[in-house]
Amino acid sequence: MEINDNLFFDAKHIWHPYSSVTNPSCIHEVVSAHGVRLTLKDGREIIDGMSSWWSTIHGYNHPRLNQAAKQQIDQMSHVMFGGLTHQPAVDLARKLVDMTIEPLQYVFFSDSGSISVEVAIKMAIQYWFAQGQTNKQRLLTIRNGYHGDTFGAMAVCDPVNGMHNMFEQVLPKHLFASAPICTHDDDWQDSDIAEFRQLIKQHHHEVAAVILEPLVQGAGGMRFYCPEYLRQVRQLCDQYDVLLILDEIATGFGRTGSLFAYEQADISPDILCIGKALTGGYMTLAATLCTEKITQGIGADGSGVLMHGPTFMANPLACRVACESIDLLLESNWQQQVKGIEQQLITELKPYQNNELVNNIRVKGAIGVVELHAPLDKQMDWLPAYIIDQGVWIRPFRNLIYIMPPYIIETDDLTTLTSAIGQVLQKLNLKYV
Numbered sequence: 001m002e003i004n005d006n007l008f009f010d011a012k013h014i015w016h017p018y019s020s021v022t023n024p025s026c027i028h029e030v031v032s033a034h035g036v037r038l039t040l041k042d043g044r045e046i047i048d049g050m051s052s053w054w055s056t057i058h059g060y061n062h063p064r065l066n067q068a069a070k071q072q073i074d075q076m077s078h079v080m081f082g083g084l085t086h087q088p089a090v091d092l093a094r095k096l097v098d099m100t101i102e103p104l105q106y107v108f109f110s111d112s113g114s115i116s117v118e119v120a121i122k123m124a125i126q127y128w129f130a131q132g133q134t135n136k137q138r139l140l141t142i143r144n145g146y147h148g149d150t151f152g153a154m155a156v157c158d159p160v161n162g163m164h165n166m167f168e169q170v171l172p173k174h175l176f177a178s179a180p181i182c183t184h185d186d187d188w189q190d191s192d193i194a195e196f197r198q199l200i201k202q203h204h205h206e207v208a209a210v211i212l213e214p215l216v217q218g219a220g221g222m223r224f225y226c227p228e229y230l231r232q233v234r235q236l237c238d239q240y241d242v243l244l245i246l247d248e249i250a251t252g253f254g255r256t257g258s259l260f261a262y263e264q265a266d267i268s269p270d271i272l273c274i275g276k277a278l279t280g281g282y283m284t285l286a287a288t289l290c291t292e293k294i295t296q297g298i299g300a301d302g303s304g305v306l307m308h309g310p311t312f313m314a315n316p317l318a319c320r321v322a323c324e325s326i327d328l329l330l331e332s333n334w335q336q337q338v339k340g341i342e343q344q345l346i347t348e349l350k351p352y353q354n355n356e357l358v359n360n361i362r363v364k365g366a367i368g369v370v371e372l373h374a375p376l377d378k379q380m381d382w383l384p385a386y387i388i389d390q391g392v393w394i395r396p397f398r399n400l401i402y403i404m405p406p407y408i409i410e411t412d413d414l415t416t417l418t419s420a421i422g423q424v425l426q427k428l429n430l431k432y433v
C-alpha cells in the first residue's frame with residue numbers, strides 16, 4: 001500500500017474508533033463517495049456493505065440530501081436551542097411524532113446515539129424521583145447489548161464483551177439477564193424469559209427501567225431474537241411498574257423490515273432512542289422520544305425540568321437533512337427494497353452454511369450475518385486489505401462478518417458483497433488447513 005502524507009500524519013496523530021495510536025491498524029483514505037460506492041485515494045472504488053455503521057440508508061451524495069443541506073446553510077447552520085426554536089426542529093419533531101407509535105409524543109434532540117441513551121436513562125430515573133421513588137435508580141437489561149460509549153450507556157452494554165470492561169469499577173451496577181435465544185415466535189420457549197422474569201420480580205423496587213435493543217442486538221454480537229420476547233418484557237414491565245426504553249438507534253428507519261422494530265412485536269415503549277440513519281448518514285443527530293406518562297411523571301414534583309441541554313441540541317442543519325431523509329424514505333419503496341435485500345442475502349449467504357468454519361448464517365431485513373466458530377483477531381494483519389481487494393467495504397469484528405448495505409443497493413452490487421464474503425471464507429479455509 002502506498003503511504004501518502006495523510007496516512008502518515010493520521011497514523012502518528014489521530015485516534016480512530018476502538019483502536020490504538022501507538023499500534024495503529026491499517027487505514028485507507030476515502031476521497032469521495034457516491035451511491036453505494038466509496039472512492040479511495042488510490043482511485044479504487046469499493047462497494048459499501050456497512051452503510052457507514054447503519055446510517056447511509058439512501059447511499060452517499062444524494063442530490064436531495066445535498067440540496068437540503070445547502071439550502072439550510074444559506075439560511076442558518078446553527079442557533080442555540082435554549083429559549084429559541086426553528087422550522088427544521090419543529091418539522092422534524094412533527095415527523096418523528098407522526099411516524100412513531102401514537103403514545104410517543106415528546107422529542108428530545110441530541111447529537112449522538114450515546115447521548116440519546118444518556119437522556120433516556122435520565123428521564124427514567126427522574127420520572128421515579130419526581131414521584132418520591134428515589135430508590136428506583138437501577139436498570140435491567142440483557143446480555144450482548146450495545147448502547148453506546150459514554151458512561152451511562154457503557155454501564156448497560158454487555159459487561160463481558162461490551163468493549164468497556166476495564167471501566168467496570170467506576171460504572172453503576174445494573175442488572176443483566178441472559179440474552180434471548182429464540183429467534184422465531186414459532187419456537188418460543190418460556191425458559192427464554194425465565195431469568196429476566198426472576199430479576200424483575202426480585203428487583204423491581206429498585207429498577208427504574210428496562211433498556212433493550214428490540215429484535216436485533218447490534219455491536220454487542222449481531223444477534224437476532226423473536227418478537228415474543230419483547231411482548232413478554234413489555235408485559236412484565238407493566239406488571240412490576242418498570243419503564244421500558246427501546247434503543248432503536250441501529251434498528252430504526254426500516255432496517256429490520258418495519259419502520260421500527262417494535263412494530264413487529266406490536267408493543268409500545270415508554271422511551272425510544274433513535275440516531276444513526278436519522279439524517280441518512282449526513283450529520284450527527286439523535287433523539288429520545290417519550291410518552292405523556294413520562295413527561296407528566298417528570299413534572300410531578302412541580303418543575304418538570306429535565307437537566308440536559310447539549311450545545312448543538314436540535315442543530316438546524318442536521319434537523320433539515322433529517323427531514324429530507326425521512327421524506328425520501330417514506331416516499332421510496334423501502335419495504336420492497338429491504339425485503340429484496342433480505343431475500344437475496346438469504347439466497348446468497350445460506351450456501352456458506354456448509355463451510356466448516358461457519359457456525360451460523362442469519363438474515364433479518366437488510367442485515368446479513370456470517371458467524372464463524374473462531375474469532376478473526378489473528379487474521380487482522382491481512383483480512384482488511386484482502387476485503388478491499390475484493391472491491392468491497394466490510395469490517396468484520398470478533399467472529400462476525402456482517403453486512404447492512406444502503407437500501408438503494410442494486411442486485412449486482414449486493415452479489416459482489418456476498419461473493420466477497422465467500423472469497424474471505426475460502427481464503428480462511430486455506431489458512432486453516
Ligand SMILES: *Cc1c(COP(=O)(O)O)cnc(C)c1O
Nearest residue numbers: 112113114146147148218249250
Ligand atoms: C451505535 C449505537 C449506539 C451509540 O450511538 P453513537 O451515535 O455511536 O453514540 C447506541 N445504541 C445502539 C443500538 C447503537 O447501534
